[in-house]
Amino acid sequence: MTVEAASRRRLQLKIIPWLLMAPTMVGIALVIGYPFVRTIWLSLHEGRGLRTGAWVGLDNYADMLTDSGTQAAFVRTVILTAVTVIGSMVAALLIALVLNSGLPGMKLLTILVVLPWAMPRVSAAILWKWAFDSQYGVVNWLLSSLGLDMFDGYGWFNNGTSALIVVAIAIIWAKIPFLAIAMLAALKSVPGDIVEAARLDGASAFKVLMRIKLPVMRPVLIVLFVLATIQAFQAFDHIYVMTVPPGGPNHSTEILSLLTYLEAFAFLEGGMGSALAMLTFAVLAVVTALYVRLQREEAG
């Protein structure tokens, strides 16, 4: 290659990636950029109704961080996120392994696994609420038929803890399909000949999983973990639909996304709502940054 061609090539190498990324970056900047900046702006003001009020600096943040209700909601959100992310990731991995096992009927099972994802989220949440209805729900009927009498008429939504358990189950059920399908796709791209070679060498299925499959799937697994965490932290529909009043009984199931919604649209406190949205954003940004750092370090 001539010197000119080489430097043209280098220039090409510099420009091409930016050209490829441009539409995405511009699009997202336009759609989210202005609202994002405006949210920060609003969070520093008092919002009354739909109008931006007086400048209050960091007062909204101070109020929010010292409010015991917000603190409780924050803790609850973290716990719910951890439970649903870990629960759904583990379940999805197991399901993906089953789907990949070559058992007859796996094509059908794959389709069944996707069903939860195809249903409208709110309708699905309502169906779970019915299932756990204290008097007429399937779950209590099943459990008491199996002899566990304490569940006869048990009010799952009567207290915060059991209500959150039901919500967690519903959320995990809804998250599994996407994670399982993505993991299945990743599993299928594990090179078959390496697995076969290991099997011939006498490695157990478990060893094959840990030493070969999981490491190959690692980049995808990390991405899924981050995405699942971001989504789980903002889970809203299930709490809103399943608890009465949303966040009840008596504030015991309030989570951050619900408080954000209430402040912004029930109380019409645009300033506080924006501050809460920024809190959510900050937490998620930190989490993502940590994951990225983790990925970079491990990759050497």
Next chain:
Amino acid sequence: MTRWKLGIAAAMVGVMGAVAGCSGDSGSSGESTLDVWFNDPGTELQPVIQKVMTDFEAKNSGVKINLRFVGGADTHQNYLTAVAGGAPPCVAQLGNTWTPEFASMDALAEADLKLDEAKQRFVGSMVDSATMDGKVYGYPYNVGNRAFVYRKDLLEKSGVQVPKTWDEVAVAAKKLNEDNKKDGIAGFGIMGGEIWQYVPLVWNWGGDIAVKEGDSWKATMNSTEAKAAFDWYAKLLTADKLSPPDSANWVAADGTKAFALGKVAMGIYASFQLKSMLAQSPDLKDKVGVVELPTGPAGNNDTFAGGSNLVVFKDCKYTEDAQALVRHMVEPGNVTGYTRGIGMLPASLAGIQEEQTSGSFADPLFKPFGDQAKHTRYVPADPSWGKVEGSGALVNAMQALMGGKSDLNSTMDKLNTEITEAFSK
């Protein structure tokens, strides 16, 4: 030479056309398009509303109506966004609990209706919901209130008279509960998650949710009467166990489900709820009786009236046509097709009268709802009432009491502070 004369003529025509077009304010000359937002009544009833629109278009050539059905949990947000973005509809069927909020935002145009005329034509509590500072901002459209629904057969079996006061209800319910224990039938249908079940009791006990002091509303939920009312209701569950324990977070859907399945002896239900319960269990029709609600210690049986008002938004470019459309929609003949379908009453007194004599409310099961409509009140017409409801403060308070662990005075005091704070914001 002729070419530029033509040019000037064309320009003049253009200018005149532009000026004529700009006079969109009057709207009675030339084309006008009205955006109308209406609560979605379901596929079967949509044609009824569409016909009302096409009838108007037929009588008013030059007016085109753009009908849109809204509904669901995001509706309030849709209205807020539209107003904030400067693009609200011209005419909307706005819930009565939202009307003061939008009126105070200066988003609504004053209706061509004077207050005293309104009070004569429409249900009083509905007019209250559309009035601010003595001016009326909407035409009451439809109204739905609750009445006392009971199982005739169960009351007869236990030899219990139909209760006329709330204290009688408690006594009767206890007996019914005892007699029907093995069938798992609740003596009284408690719904902790449904504020319209127990908040009106505050009125029945002689108290009030809030009183107006000068320009602002001051909450009075910590008055002796309010405390007594809430306490009475909570004790129905905690002390007398008249309903399953988790009825503390039952909403209307749960309460109607229970009654339809035959598991409730007496309760407070709305006309549209009775309609759906009978649809679910047709065999209940012969077993059910309806009367006006019992009275409380203060001697009144006032309850809350839900419903909606037809409003015109200020940002509408064709206010005259919009007002005309509203007047058209409010004519009883144009309302009843809709209200009959959803099990509610028209908000006009004449309309109610008609429904009770020859319409869908002539049936003895439904007539009492019409009578009760005259004994309804509206919540404090403060624009911040939406915040109070939306925050769940009332439900949280009742659930705290029903949990059996919270002290009455501190719970009600806390509730009062929360409401006062919401009002002051």
Next chain:
Amino acid sequence: MSAVARRAYPGRRTQLTKRYVGRFFLSLAAIGIGLFSIFPFYWMILTSIKPESEIFTVTPQFWTSDPTLSRYTTLLKGAIGHQLLNSVIIAGGATICSVILGMMCAYALSRFAIRAKSIIAVALLVVQMLPSIVVVIPLFTAYRTIGLLNSYTGVIIAHTALALALSVWLIRGFLAGIPMELDEAALVDGANRFQALVYIIFPLALPGVAVSAIFAFITSWNELLLAMTFLQQESMKTLPGALQQFTSQNGTDWGGTMTASTIFALPVMIFFVLIRRYLASGAAVGAVKG
């Protein structure tokens, strides 16, 4: 077979038993998974065909002897077909845009040395970290000014933005498993970067692309708030908007809700069945060796 292997290799009978026992538990797990996944879906369809009096019963009824399709006929006589079409157009548009743009961006991030790589990747995710309600009013005002209200394009753009970040991250994750040697080999063979991307990389990244496509489709299909806000004409309403008609201040028509929900789920399942085969087309290593 080496001596080592012979020691580690159990007798044939034990192996067979192990395999059958393994298969047994696997089948059990498969059945459990199937039931867990399908139950609410089954209940939804069941509710939609149950007569009104059987929707809520004292003990759960898993079957109905009196099914009715009347709710479906009522609904299909209305506007739902049109609303379905609106949803298909918007979801289809959002899917295509997310996949193409996502692919391009993921390729750039994974194959080129850019110093700001991580920052850009994280910045893209910002979209996911803000709730829609925060975005609604500013975007509405902006769309109104530009004239994007009541247009498919406006909603497609918004929905693409929602799904794009995930597409980029997911495809990038799958691209990480495709060795750079393949790119080099293609370039040495005389292809330019674009050809390498389309003919070599894209087919190997297909599983990741397929998953992103399904995600984008379902995200757009489910999205209610932005669609309802930006599409103010009744004729442009999407399916989630149609689902709202069953809930009013007077209570909810559960039978109707479940009927509409079933209609909602069908096109998604069809889309998935069509895309399913692309999930399994991975395994890049052979290409390098060969």
